[in-house]
Amino acid sequence: MSRALQPDEELVELDAEAVRTWCARAFDALGREREEIDAINVYPVADGDTGTNLYLTAEAAREAVEAVFAASEPDTAETVRAMAHGALLGARGNSGTILAQLLRGMAAVLAEGRDGDHLARALAEASAAARQAVAHPVEGTVLTVAAAAAAGCAGGGTLLEVAARAHDGARAALEATPGQLAVLGRAGVVDAGGRGLVAVLGALVETVGGRTPDPAGTAPGAVRVLGDVRAVPAAPPACDGExxxxxxxxxxxxxxxxxxxxxxxxxxxxxxxxxxxxxxxxxxxxxxxxxxxxxxxxxxxxxxxxxxxxxxxxxxxxxxxxxxxAEQAGPSGPSGDGRGERARRAVVAVVPGEGLAGLCAEAGATTVRSRPGEPPADDDLLEAIRRAHAREVVLLPNDTELRRTAAAAAERARAEGIRVALIPTRAAVQGIAALAVHEPDRRFDEDVVAMTAAAGATRYAELAVAERRSFTSAGVCQAGDVLGLIEGDVAVIGKDLTETARTVLDRMLSAGGELVTLVVADDTPPGLAPDLEGHVRRGYLAVDTTTYHAGAGAPPLLIGVE
Missing domain, CATH: 3.30.70.1150 (ACT-like. Chain A, domain 2)
Incomplete structure (x- = not known):
């Protein structure tokens, strides 16, 4: 797959095959230096994974490029876009995310031209894009190294001239990083992300010029930028208690x-x-x-x-x-309120209808009823949080209109020493999805993340009956019309509940789905749910359907699509 150049041969243009070769060589270079880069990783967190994250990001870019070559004969524009997109999808860690943006910035320019002048512009665009992506840029990091690479090749030239000057500028900037960032100077190492970028640029020089760049000197006290390693720490150096x-x-x-x-x-x-x-x-x-x-x-x-x-x-x-x-240790003694030990974790959910309240209670949640025209106040939610009697509480408002109310209740509960996570569920079906993946034995943040992801992956709809003539996003409705609301907006106006429900389902499933959840109220016609289940079975073979009964006081039909 790699293009082998003859001695003294250099590329005139960075064509698709050259981009492919560069991706492969960058991946190989980061693989060789991965452990060494991990060993000098002290900023922003001394977690010893910068080399690994860069390596995995480069692997994702390489696999994306190989995929387009397997499918067709791509041109340079298609190849660089695949490289950038693959890196974006597979980016790992702080360093990998920045590398993905650097490649994305380069791709935008290299799609327009393939010579040295375009490469110089691409490196400048890459540096600017990466710096813009970071909320608070810090000097002495990979951003500084990228800026030096762009400055080093300003003015253009041949491909090899531009690549070599970019590499030399990056290498010199890398060796200066311990003097720019105090944590690096104390540890006696260069910036790990910057060193990874130098390896990527070295692979570019090798690709366009057929030679490996000369090894750089050493940063104060520790590691060569390229070439042999000297005095590599066995583990990431400490950050002086930061x-x-x-x-x-x-x-x-x-x-x-x-x-x-x-x-x-x-x-x-x-x-x-x-x-x-x-x-x-x-x-x-x-x-x-x-x-x-x-x-x-x-x-x-x-x-x-x-x-x-x-x-x-x-x-x-x-x-x-x-x-x-303390969280890992579990419950630890009386709560001091006369009610004995607090549970480790609880879920508080707002629900319309008695049936959903019972369903959520069976799943272990403390419920708050929401009645038509009578939404719960923050006092009601705070009381439910207290009633749950737990040190950690996940709050599911299950209604867009309750977001501020729930946030206020959560803040009041936190002031009382209760750890509360508010998941912004906008409908009861999202709350059901979140509750289905709730595992109280997991770490709190992991549980909240899983529940939030499940809720976010659930599209929701509701059927209601218009009380008066009014204007909607789907047109004018009359009193008694059936309204199909998708994600809160009126999308369908119909005369028949079943036909409107089918239309709403079809629109939602046109975007894909694996599971349909139907929640029916007591006053909903008894044949509606079976009819919709059959409609899904006949038209969407790979989609499962689950039906719940909301009881009295709920909308006629709630729909969730996961």
Missing amino acids: AGPAYEVIYLLEAEDAAVDLLRGRLDALGDSLVVVGGDGLWNVHVHVDDAGAAVEAGVQAGRPHRIRITHFAADAATAKPSER
């Missing part, structure tokens, strides 16, 4: 640009090391936080998060914070 958030949260997110702008602000307030890369509706989100559930919840509010990965930085209970050790 504390940081407990969790790394990474997920892919399908969302609009405006929603991502709001997401950045919310995640920035929750933690640090925030990097959001991507575009065109697909993003890779990386952040370090103490409240992993809140980070995923923010993603659910922005769009559709998936491939969620949570990493707890503490290796075990011995290295965890005191509050985390």
Whole structure:
């Protein structure tokens, strides 16, 4: 697969095969240096995985490129886009996420041209894109190394001239990083992410010029940038007791640009090391936080998060914070309120109808009834949280209109020393999905993440009967019309409950689905649920259907599609 150049031969253009070769050589180079890069990983967290994360990100890019070659004979534009997209989907950790954005920035320019001048522009665009993706850029990191690579090849030239000057500039900047970032200077190492980027640029020089770059010198006290290693620590050096958030949260997110702008602000307030890369509706989100559930919840509010990965930085209970050790230890004595020991964890769910209240109670949840025209107040939710009598509570409002009320109740409960995670479920079917994956024996954040992901993966709809003539997003409705609301907006206006329900189901399943949940009220015609189950069976062979009875006081029909 790799293109072998003859001595003194160099490429004039970076064609598709050259991009393929570069991906393979970068992957191989990071594989060779992975352990050494892991060993000098002290910033932003000394968790010893930067080399591994870069390696896995490069692997994802390489596999995406190989996939397009297996399917067709791609041109340079298709190949670089595949490389960038693969890295985006497979990005791991802070360093891998930044590498993905660097490749994405390069791809936008290399799709337009393949010569040295375009490569120089691509490296400049890559540096700017990566810096913009990081909430609070820090000098002495891979961002500094990327900027030096771009500056080194400003003015263009041949492919080899540009690649070699970029590599030399990056290498010199890397050796200077211990003097720019105090934690690196104290540990006597260069920046791990920057060293990985130098390896990637070295692979580019080898690809376009047929030679391996000369080994660099050593940074103060520790490791060669390229070539032999000297005095590599056996484990990541300590950061002099510098504390940081407990969790790394990474997920892919399908969302609009405006929603991502709001997401950045919310995640920035929750933690640090925030990097959001991507575009065109697909993003890779990386952040370090103490409240992993809140980070995923923010993603659910922005769009559709998936491939969620949570990493707890503490290796075990011995290295965890005191509050985390208490969490791992389980219940620890009387609560002081005369009611005995608190349970470790509980779920509080707002539900319409007696049947759903019973269903949720059987699953172990404390329920709050929501009646038509009588939504619960924050006092009602706070009382339910207290009634759950647990140290940790997951709150499911199951209604868009209750989001502020639930947030207020959660804040009041936190002031009383109860750890509360609010999952912004917007319908009862999302709450059912979340409750179905609830496991009280898991760590709190892991449980909240699983429940949030299940809720976010559930599209919801509701059937209602119009009380008066009014204007809707689907047109004008008359009193007595059946309204099919999808994700809160009127999408279908009909005269018959069953026909309207079928139309709503078809629209929802046109986007795919594996499980349909039907929730019917007491006053819903008894044949509606069987009719819809048969409709799904006949038209969507791979889709399962589950029916629940909401009892009195619920909408005629609730639909969930997972």
